[in-house]
Structure formats: structure tokens, C-alpha cells
Amino acid sequence: MSLRTVVYHSQIMLGLTTWAVVGLVCFVKIAETKKPHILFVLADDYGWNDIGYHGSEIRTPNLDKLSGEGVRLENYYVQPICSPTRSQLMSGRYQIHTGLQHGVIWAPQPNALPRDSPTLPDKLKEAGYATHLVGKWHLGFYKEEYLPYNRGFDSTFGYLAGREEYYNQSRCIGGGICGTDFWEDLKPAGPIPNEYSTEMYSKRAIDIVNRHNNSKPMFMYLALQAVHEPLEVPERYKEQYTNIKNGARRTYAGMVAAMDEAIGNITAAFQANGMWDDTVMVFSTDNGGAIWAGGNNAPLRGCKATLWEGGVHGVGFVHGKALQKKGTVSNELLHVTDWYPTLVGLAGGSLNGTKPLDGFDQWKTISEGAVSPREVLLHNIDPLFEPVGDTLEGSPFDNRYRAALRWGNWKLITGNPGAGRWIPEPKSEDTHIGVDTVDTTKGIDSVNTTKNLWLFDISMDPVEKEDLSDRYPEIVMKMLTELQKLNETSVPCHYPPADPNSAPAFHGGWWGPWVQ
Numbered sequence: 001m002s003l004r005t006v007v008y009h010s011q012i013m014l015g016l017t018t019w020a021v022v023g024l025v026c027f028v029k030i031a032e033t034k035k036p037h038i039l040f041v042l043a044d045d046y047g048w049n050d051i052g053y054h055g056s057e058i059r060t061p062n063l064d065k066l067s068g069e070g071v072r073l074e075n076y077y078v079q080p081i082c083s084p085t086r087s088q089l090m091s092g093r094y095q096i097h098t099g100l101q102h103g104v105i106w107a108p109q110p111n112a113l114p115r116d117s118p119t120l121p122d123k124l125k126e127a128g129y130a131t132h133l134v135g136k137w138h139l140g141f142y143k144e145e146y147l148p149y150n151r152g153f154d155s156t157f158g159y160l161a162g163r164e165e166y167y168n169q170s171r172c173i174g175g176g177i178c179g180t181d182f183w184e185d186l187k188p189a190g191p192i193p194n195e196y197s198t199e200m201y202s203k204r205a206i207d208i209v210n211r212h213n214n215s216k217p218m219f220m221y222l223a224l225q226a227v228h229e230p231l232e233v234p235e236r237y238k239e240q241y242t243n244i245k246n247g248a249r250r251t252y253a254g255m256v257a258a259m260d261e262a263i264g265n266i267t268a269a270f271q272a273n274g275m276w277d278d279t280v281m282v283f284s285t286d287n288g289g290a291i292w293a294g295g296n297n298a299p300l301r302g303c304k305a306t307l308w309e310g311g312v313h314g315v316g317f318v319h320g321k322a323l324q325k326k327g328t329v330s331n332e333l334l335h336v337t338d339w340y341p342t343l344v345g346l347a348g349g350s351l352n353g354t355k356p357l358d359g360f361d362q363w364k365t366i367s368e369g370a371v372s373p374r375e376v377l378l379h380n381i382d383p384l385f386e387p388v389g390d391t392l393e394g395s396p397f398d399n400r401y402r403a404a405l406r407w408g409n410w411k412l413i414t415g416n417p418g419a420g421r422w423i424p425e426p427k428s429e430d431t432h433i434g435v436d437t438v439d440t441t442k443g444i445d446s447v448n449t450t451k452n453l454w455l456f457d458i459s460m461d462p463v464e465k466e467d468l469s470d471r472y473p474e475i476v477m478k479m480l481t482e483l484q485k486l487n488e489t490s491v492p493c494h495y496p497p498a499d500p501n502s503a504p505a506f507h508g509g510w511w512g513p514w515v516q
């Protein structure tokens with residue numbers, strides 16, 4: 001409620017005396033400086049067409065209700081894969097500025113989000129917050145100093161790498177190298193058998209809320225395993241979807257149902273503990289849906305691991321009493337790097353001591369519907385992805401390389417963006433869904449062509465049907481120039497080979513730090 005509304009109501013309700021108004025204003029001022037609790041829910045591999053309010057056949061009553069009461073972010077972007085999105089959320093910085101331009105951080109790779117700039121929880125802790133991570137990290141763990149517990153969290157409970165089994169936290173990589181990936185603060189924990197992770201994480205989150213002293217603001221980063229493959233879910237969630245004929249899609253729908261229920265349970269716990277009215281909740285996917293594992297991004301083009309909209313145009317919304325305009329849809333351009341300054345700002349924190357941020361404080365955009373301060377969005381420049389075709393004559397940027405840039409409504413893509421099919425919602429067992437195998441560094445059936453330049457007007461053509469690069473050569477050149485300018489600020493890409501010493505067999509059966 002705005003100050004003006006409160007005063008207005010007070011005039012009606014109290015029959016205006018100067019004393020009453022002054023008293024209320026003072027009270028409201030104190031209330032307004034109270035730091036909100038922040039609940040950040042990050043879903044894994046959750047596709048554009050997998051949430052109720054996008055017309056999905058998958059029902060998400062809790063997400064629909066929360067987003068309907070809040071602000072749905074319909075022009076919101078994430079990165080096409082896991083570690084990149086998480087690195088930008090935690091640092092507020094593009095991948096070209098952290099050395100994580102290429103791929104994800106694989107379990108046996110000695111790689112991590114650099115420690116040269118404070119993380120989002122570092123900053124929130126500095127602003128007086130209790131900080132908790134429940135779920136997935138995926139930003140490196142080869143040295144203990146990179147464990148999330150050493151990156152700003154008061155408590156952590158979850159896994160360090162990119163994926164694992166839902167019921168026993170087991171993670172195998174090629175060559176039969178297996179181990180448990182599960183940590184609590186600085187200690188390996190578990191394995192905790194026979195508990196479905198969506199329920200396990202939701203119970204843990206509720207536990208944290210129940211034990212929390214409400215007088216201290218809390219940041220909870222709930223990075224769910226749901227709804228990443230492997231396709232595993234208790235039968236009772238799947239039973240709701242006997243109408244879905246495709247097996248992978250049916251299981252995936254069950255996984256989404258479990259996630260939606262978990263979010264209902266957690267928000268109920270915030271309510272029961274008197275915290276909900278002071279909570280700002282953000283919900284976001286980390287990238288587009290994995291169409292080979294039940295996810296779907298229709299009508300968008302492409303999927304997870306591609307630079308097409310199906311990879312990067314993310315599901316997201318914000319809920320909370322602190323929003324000025326509730327029940328609205330935002331079409332302003334937002335990016336995952338924006339959460340860092342936005343949430344630190346909301347927490348009344350300071351941005352001192354960070355390396356230059358690539359995000360913008362978007363609170364006014366989200367809360368009041370103000371125009372987004374963001375005109376340019378770098379999707380990525382990947383110097384290690386195999387170049388394709390020939391460089392455009394006169395181009396300031398080597399457009400054989402995989403990159404994409406947004407400038408207002410324009411989107412320029414160069415190099416090989418990955419599979420560019422439009423994949424409809426699977427309707428029967430005999431679709432390719434759940435059958436395709438995929439190299440996530442390439443995207444499925446990588447575009448077999450030497451074409452390496454596209455220009456789209458995303459506001460007119462959100463599904464990337466019409467390449468306008470021939471029609472607007474001056475826009476193309478302008479955007480290639482901007483790409484080159486950004487490219488010149490890149491740090492070297494860090495993508496080391498797997499280290500055999502990482503194998504869990506050398507570390508008591510756990511995936512965990514292996515370098516002193």
C-alpha cells in the first residue's frame with residue numbers, strides 16, 4: 001500500500017485529525033523501511049509451454065494464482081543452460097565477464113564462478129539477511145572455498161553439480177564413475193534414500209521458515225531439482241495425467257505437479273509463520289525446456305541449450321504485497337542479471353565492492369510498470385563453440401562464432417545457435433520426445449548449414465519466423481558493432497578438461513572438493 005493510499009484511507013476511516021495523520025505517516029514510514037523477506041524459487045529446465053497461464057495442458061494452480069496476484073514477466077530472459085544462468089543470478093554479471101562463456105560446469109571439471117566479486121547472498125548477508133540455499137548449486141566445487149556455504153549462505157542443503165537421481169542423490173558420469181552428490185554446509189550428507197527430492201527440499205524449506213525469527217529478514221534461494229531429467233516422480237502425481245499419451249510428457253507433467261504442490265506448501269508455511277505479507281517472491285526458470293525430456297516451449301523456436309527464444313525466453317513472475325501494481329503483466333525487457341541489483345536494492349543493501357554489474361535495478365519496472373532501463377541484452381558470446389560459415393564482409397564482429405544480442409526489439413544471432421525447429425506439444429507416444437539423444441554443448445540436431453546470421457524483430461515476431469537481416473543491413477551492422485564492443489570487454493574463457501582426481505572413489509564415495 002502506498003503512503004498516499006494509507007493517508008487517504010486514514011482520512012476516511014479516522015475522520016481526519018492532524019494527530020492521526022502524522023501518527024500514521026510515521027508508522028508507515030517505519031513499515032516501509034522494513035526489509036522484505038526474499039524467496040527466490042529457481043526451477044530447472046522448466047519450459048515456456050509448461051505453466052498453466054501459458055495455456056499448457058499441465059495444470060499449475062499455485063503458480064497461476066501467485067503470478068496472477070503478482071506481476072507476470074513476459075519479456076524476461078535467462079541463459080540457455082544451467083551454470084550460465086546461475087552464475088549471472090549470483091554475480092549480476094554476464095558470462096563474458098566471469099570466464100564461464102562456454103557450457104556448464106561439469107562435475108569433474110576444476111572450474112567455478114570466480115571469487116573476485118561478491119555474490120548476491122554475500123550482499124544480502126551484508127544487509128542483515130539470514131541466507132539459505134536449498135537445492136542445486138552448479139557453480140563449481142573443486143576447492144572448498146567454492147562450496148555455496150563459502151559463497152554467502154548461512155546454511156546450504158543440496159547438491160553441487162548439474163543433475164542427479166531424484167530418490168538417492170546418485171550421480172554417474174561417463175565411464176561408470178559414480179558417487180553421491182549431497183552436502184549440508186561443509187559436510188557431505190546422505191544419501192537420503194527413498195525421499196523424492198521435490199518433497200525433501202520443500203520440507204527443508206518449511207523447516208527453515210518454522211525455525212526463523214521473523215524479526216530478521218530472510219533470503220531463501222530455493223533452487224529446485226524439478227523439473228530436470230531424469231524423468232522420475234511418485235505415481236500419485238503422474239496419475240493426474242492419464243490423458244497425456246506421451247510417456248515422457250506424462251512423467252514430466254507429474255514432476256511439474258509435484259513442484260507446484262511444493263510451492264503451495266512452502267508459501268503456506270510463510271503464511272503460518274506470519275512472514276508472507278513481508279515476503280517478495282520471485283519465480284524463474286533457469287532455461288528453456290528440454291524437449292528430449294518431456295519439456296516443451298511451444299510456440300517458441302528451439303529449446304534448452306540453443307540461442308533461439310525457446311532456450312532463453314524464460315518463465316518468470318514476482319509476487320508480494322510490496323508490488324505497487326498487482327495482477328499485471330510486464331512486457332518490459334528484463335534479464336536474469338537484473339535480479340542482483342534489484343534484490344540488493346530492495347534489501348536496502350549497497351552495491352559497493354562488486355566488479356562492474358551487467359544488470360539493472362528493475363524494481364520500479366516490475367512494481368510500478370516503469371519503462372525498463374535495459375536497452376541492450378547480451379545473450380552470450382561463446383569463443384569455444386565451433387565457428388560456422390564465412391565472416392560477413394565488413395563485419396566488425398566475427399559472426400562465425402555463436403553469439404546473440406538484443407537491442408530493443410531487435411535480436412541478432414550469429415554462428416550456430418543450435419537446433420532451430422518449432423517443436424509442438426507432444427500428443428502421442430510416437431513423437432520424437434523422450435527418444436532423441438542430445439549433446440548439450442551443441443543443441444539437438446545442430447543446424448546443418450553455413451548460415452550464421454539472423455535478425456528478428458521479437459515484438460512483431462516472437463517465434464522467429466522471419467529473418468530480416470537482408471532487409472535491414474544497417475541494423476545488422478550496428479548490432480555487430482555493439483557485439484564487438486562487448487566482446488572487447490570479455491575475459492578469457494575458462495573451460496578446463498576433466499580432472500580424474502575428482503572421482504568419488506577417491507573421496508569416500510562423494511562428489512566434493514578435491515583440490516586443496
Ligand SMILES: *[C@@H]1O[C@H](CO)[C@@H](O)[C@H](O)[C@H]1NC(C)=O
Pocket residue numbers: 165167168169170
Ligand atoms: C539410484 O537410483 C537410480 C534410479 O532408480 C538407480 O538406477 C541407481 O542404481 C541408484 N543408485 C544407488 C547408488 O542407489
Ligand SMILES: *[C@@H]1O[C@H](CO)[C@@H](O)[C@H](O)[C@H]1NC(C)=O
Pocket residue numbers: 198199200202203258259261262265
Ligand atoms: C505438501 O504437503 C502435504 C501435506 O503435508 C504433503 O502430503 C505433500 O507431500 C507435500 N508436497 C510436497 C511436494 O512437498
Ligand SMILES: *[C@@H]1O[C@H](CO)[C@@H](O)[C@H](O)[C@H]1NC(C)=O
Pocket residue numbers: 213214215216
Ligand atoms: C527474535 O529476535 C529478536 C531481536 O533479536 C529478539 O528480541 C526476540 O526475542 C527473538 N524472538 C525469539 C522468539 O527468539
Ligand SMILES: *[C@@H]1O[C@H](CO)[C@@H](O)[C@H](O)[C@H]1NC(C)=O
Pocket residue numbers: 118126350352353354
Ligand atoms: C560495503 O560497505 C559496507 C558498509 O560500509 C562494508 O561493511 C562492506 O564490507 C563493504 N563491502 C564490500 C564488498 O566492500
